[in-house]
Amino acid sequence: xxxxxxxxxxxxxxxxxxxxxxxxxxxxxxxxxxxxxxxxxxxxxxxxxxxxxxxxxxxxxxxxxxxxxxxxxxxxxxxxxxxxxxxxxxxxxxxxxxxxxxxxxxxxxxxxxxxxxxxxxxxxxxxxxxxxxxxxxxxxxxxxxxxxxxxxxxxxxxxxxxxxxxxxxxxxxxxxxxxxxxxxxxxxxxxxxxxxxxxxxxxxxxxxxxxxxxxxxxxxxxxxxxxxxxxxxxxxxxxxxxxxxxxxxxxxxxxxxxxxxxxxxxxxxxxxxxxxxxxxxxxxxxxxxxxxxxxxxxxxxxxxxxxxxxxxxxxxxxxxxxxxxxxxxxxxxxxxxxxxxxxxxxxxxxxxxxxxxxxxxxxxxxxxxxxxxxxxxxxxxxxxxxxxxxxxxxxxxxxxxxxxxxxxxxxxxxxxxxxxxxxxxxxxxxxxxxxxxxxxxxxxxxxxxxxxxxxxxxxxxxxxxxxxxxxxxxxxxxxxxxxxxxxxxxxxxxxxxxxxxxxxxxxxxxxxxxxxxxxxxxxxxxxxxxxxxxxxxxxxxxxxxxxxxxxxxxxxxxxxxxxxxxxxxxxxxxxxxxxxxxxxxxxxxxxxxxxxxxxxxxxxxxxxxxxxxxxxxxxxxxxxxxxxxxxxxxxxxxxxxxxxxxxxxxxxxxxxxxxxxxxxxxxxxxxxxxxxxxxxxxxxxxxxxxxxxxxxxxxxxxxxxxxxxxxxxxxxxxxxxxxxxxxxxxxxxxxxxxxxxxxxxxxxxxxxxxxxxxxxxxxxxxxxxxxxxxxxxxxxxxxxxxxxxxxxxxxxxxxxxxxxxxxxxxxxxxxxxxxxxxxxxxxxxxxxxxxxxxxxxxxxxxxxxx
Ligand SMILES: [Zn+2]
Numbered sequence: 001x002x003x004x005x006x007x008x009x010x011x012x013x014x015x016x017x018x019x020x021x022x023x024x025x026x027x028x029x030x031x032x033x034x035x036x037x038x039x040x041x042x043x044x045x046x047x048x049x050x051x052x053x054x055x056x057x058x059x060x061x062x063x064x065x066x067x068x069x070x071x072x073x074x075x076x077x078x079x080x081x082x083x084x085x086x087x088x089x090x091x092x093x094x095x096x097x098x099x100x101x102x103x104x105x106x107x108x109x110x111x112x113x114x115x116x117x118x119x120x121x122x123x124x125x126x127x128x129x130x131x132x133x134x135x136x137x138x139x140x141x142x143x144x145x146x147x148x149x150x151x152x153x154x155x156x157x158x159x160x161x162x163x164x165x166x167x168x169x170x171x172x173x174x175x176x177x178x179x180x181x182x183x184x185x186x187x188x189x190x191x192x193x194x195x196x197x198x199x200x201x202x203x204x205x206x207x208x209x210x211x212x213x214x215x216x217x218x219x220x221x222x223x224x225x226x227x228x229x230x231x232x233x234x235x236x237x238x239x240x241x242x243x244x245x246x247x248x249x250x251x252x253x254x255x256x257x258x259x260x261x262x263x264x265x266x267x268x269x270x271x272x273x274x275x276x277x278x279x280x281x282x283x284x285x286x287x288x289x290x291x292x293x294x295x296x297x298x299x300x301x302x303x304x305x306x307x308x309x310x311x312x313x314x315x316x317x318x319x320x321x322x323x324x325x326x327x328x329x330x331x332x333x334x335x336x337x338x339x340x341x342x343x344x345x346x347x348x349x350x351x352x353x354x355x356x357x358x359x360x361x362x363x364x365x366x367x368x369x370x371x372x373x374x375x376x377x378x379x380x381x382x383x384x385x386x387x388x389x390x391x392x393x394x395x396x397x398x399x400x401x402x403x404x405x406x407x408x409x410x411x412x413x414x415x416x417x418x419x420x421x422x423x424x425x426x427x428x429x430x431x432x433x434x435x436x437x438x439x440x441x442x443x444x445x446x447x448x449x450x451x452x453x454x455x456x457x458x459x460x461x462x463x464x465x466x467x468x469x470x471x472x473x474x475x476x477x478x479x480x481x482x483x484x485x486x487x488x489x490x491x492x493x494x495x496x497x498x499x500x501x502x503x504x505x506x507x508x509x510x511x512x513x514x515x516x517x518x519x520x521x522x523x524x525x526x527x528x529x530x531x532x533x534x535x536x537x538x539x540x541x542x543x544x545x546x547x548x549x550x551x552x553x554x555x556x557x558x559x560x561x562x563x564x565x566x567x568x569x570x571x572x573x574x575x576x577x578x579x580x581x582x583x584x585x586x587x588x589x590x591x592x593x594x595x596x597x598x599x600x601x602x603x604x605x606x607x608x609x610x611x612x613x614x615x616x617x618x619x620x621x622x623x624x625x626x627x628x629x630x631x632x633x634x635x636x637x638x639x640x641x642x643x644x645x646x647x648x649x650x651x652x653x654x655x656x657x658x659x660x661x662x663x664x665x666x667x668x669x670x671x672x673x674x675x676x677x678x679x680x681x682x683x684x685x686x687x688x689x690x691x692x693x694x695x696x697x698x699x700x701x702x703x704x705x706x707x708x709x710x711x712x713x714x715x716x717x718x719x720x721x722x723x724x725x726x727x728x729x730x731x732x733x734x735x736x737x738x739x740x741x742x743x744x745x746x747x748x749x750x751x752x753x754x755x756x757x758x759x760x761x762x763x764x765x766x767x768x769x770x771x772x773x774x775x776x777x778x779x780x781x782x783x784x785x786x787x788x789x790x791x792x793x794x795x796x797x798x799x800x801x802x803x804x805x806x807x808x809x810x811x812x813x814x815x816x817x818x819x820x821x822x823x824x825x826x827x828x829x830x831x832x833x834x835x836x837x838x839x840x841x842x843x844x845x846x847x848x849x850x
């Protein structure tokens with residue numbers, strides 16, 4: 001469908017569906033090219049809805065027969081569904097359709113992956129399975145029968161009955177169609193058990209292909225911990241007899257929370273010390289928790305329409321962040337979350353794809369599974385908690401579950417429970433859901449007669465496409481330090497509601513040094529022209545771990561910007577500040593590793609653009625290389641000591657303490673490789689007995705343009721393990737130096753193992769390359785052409801995956817006229833592709849015109 005022909009959906013057009021469904025009965029007779037789906041749906045008129053034509057969604061279905069109350073009917077069929085005359089009162093609709101899962105390359109609806117049938121229905125995949133009101137506000141209990149010779153046949157809910165070649169499932173909890181799931185395959189389970197707080201026994205299964213069952217222990221353990229945590233912290237118990245998770249190799253996203261039958265990208269389930277890194281283990285823990293937590297925030301209480309996506313996603317991301325913090329380290333988790341937020345969401349908010357946390361229109365909802373909806377959505381909930389306090393938050397959540405269980409709810413419902421539970425008026429706070437863009441916060445301060453006054457100003461970026469914006473409620477967590485480093489004002493949350501606002505603190509002996517936005521208390525950009533000395537002071541003394549890290553981060557950004565613009569050498573105050581942090585053995589090694597990590601090249605490009613400069617990706621790459629070399633030279637002795645001391649005793653464990661030691665040790669290795677030409681990293685690679693060390697050493701080598709022998713050895717060792725091979729592709733595409741990045745990536749795309757229709761493999765090459773800033777932005781434009789060619793190829797088979805990766809181009813306006821011209825040409829070429837998808841058409845149109 002062409003972009004102009006695609007219809008824009010508006011939040012303001014919401015109308016309830018004219019019927020409710022009391023009961024859904026589905027039967028699947030599976031066959032790769034001709035699966036039969038029969039459905040029996042009991043409709044009753046919805047008294048709350050206006051009178052309307054009976055319309056069921058349906059796409060790419062062959063209708064075999066349809067009947068109402070047993071009488072054959074002939075509905076009118078279009079590309080998007082069917083309409084039919086129906087009785088005034090309740091009636092039973094029956095239909096039989098045929099679909100071809102083996103030909104479904106979009107991986108949406110019912111499809112096949114390595115001989116196994118599986119489904120992905122969120123957001124609008126169910127309409128490719130059968131005719132149905134495929135919208136989240138239509139909730140019903142489902143009974144499903146699956147007929148197939150395959151040994152394992154699964155669907156949502158509890159097992160009802162089974163025999164040779166068939167199985168029946170019943171899900172008693174009403175749910176929207178996007179939570180439907182079906183899996184059939186030759187699978188084996190790793191099984192566990194959980195007893196809920198009220199004594200219900202639940203069977204837990206993680207289903208994988210034979211041979212992978214020894215890689216499920218960590219996922220199972222993470223699931224049990226998630227179930228316990230949700231009971232302890234939110235009072236939420238699991239509500240079925242069985243909880244199934246299935247690992248699938250071909251999957252468009254991370255994982256999906258289908259009721260009682262989660263389907264996961266195998267990358268987020270399978271792990272062993274030999275094949276998965278510490279980061280992989282942490283991500284598995286977080287995603288298992290996220291999908292499990294959806295059972296209440298998403299499934300029991302779902303969204304009224306897709307504009308409310310942040311209702312389930314923002315809240316569930318917030319909950320999984322809390323969980324990971326509890327399992328690991330809160331400061332480290334907070335820093336990692338903010339790094340991600342800035343890298344993806346701030347970038348989005350600052351470009352042509354900016355949209356509110358609750359969008360007001362879309363063409364293709366798949367394009368709105370964004371960092372803004374997820375990560376900024378979670379930040380908004382964090383602010384709400386900060387404003388109402390922990391007790392207020394707990395009361396509001398209890399009320400939310402009590403009032404809305406079984407509902408398809410809205411952001412208005414969500415805010416109302418906070419207002420009712422705490423007595424606060426949240427009408428101004430609601431702007432966080434409606435206004436796009438990242439607010440900028442600046443301040444001036446003065447000190448007089450023991451009184452310290454600080455005046456804040458908030459401004460929203462003024463992109464021409466946005467309407468004028470109103471001041472937002474910004475919780476500013478502030479602490480004050482006196483000049484000897486003691487804290488004179490512990491963290492205090494100031495509530496800013498005006499465009500400019502002042503706060504005063506009395507009785508101070510000396511002018512304090514402010515520590516602002518502690519814990520990153522709001523998703524804003526703090527414009528702070530502190531001197532290098534002031535930042536170095538905070539890096540050494542701030543009692544808030546986030547702001548201590550932030551001070552180092554700001555220093556390194558300033559240093560890099562000055563190196564790029566004026567060719568200055570690295571600031572000694574910065575290098576000394578790093579040395580002090582490294583020497584402090586009381587600090588968590590994982591935290592120290594984060595302090596040593598430089599801002600990304602994309603961060604520096606944005607910092608330069610913010611200051612009115614045109615960033616040159618190659619100059620940024622060179623400055624970062626020079627700075628890493630200078631850090632290594634300045635800290636050499638300390639780094640060597642850390643490298644020797646941090647070796648983990650005993651066998652590999654993925655838990656946070658050991659992972660933190662490895663993280664700092666590998667950071668030291670990466671820096672030392674700048675001095676020794678990679679000799680130590682080569683030895684480290686040869687001695688590695690786990691993937692974290694193996695990948696860390698290979699990373700250190702590739703980052704200095706070495707590692708050819710290790711790349712070859714890695715391939716020989718791992719060529720039969722698809723998940724590990726994704727790393728082999730990703731490391732090369734992401735780390736090859738700019739002078740040969742395009743050549744290397746072109747060769748990778750010609751490699752026989754580049755199975756590009758697999759989304760993980762595609763992302764590990766094309767996605768990783770677009771993050772290799774200096775290579776992607778090669779002055780010849782060859783990097784843009786390469787990515788555009790592959791996006792066009794992918795768009796023809798899997799529009800969702802292609803459209804999401806098109807964000808590689810979203811920052812095009814920052815660059816020079818030549819690069820802008822090359823990118824626009826690439827975007828226009830994509831837009832002109834015959835048969836362009838609705839997904840890609842919308843993305844390219846927004847980027848080009850925004
Ligand atoms: Zn989610």
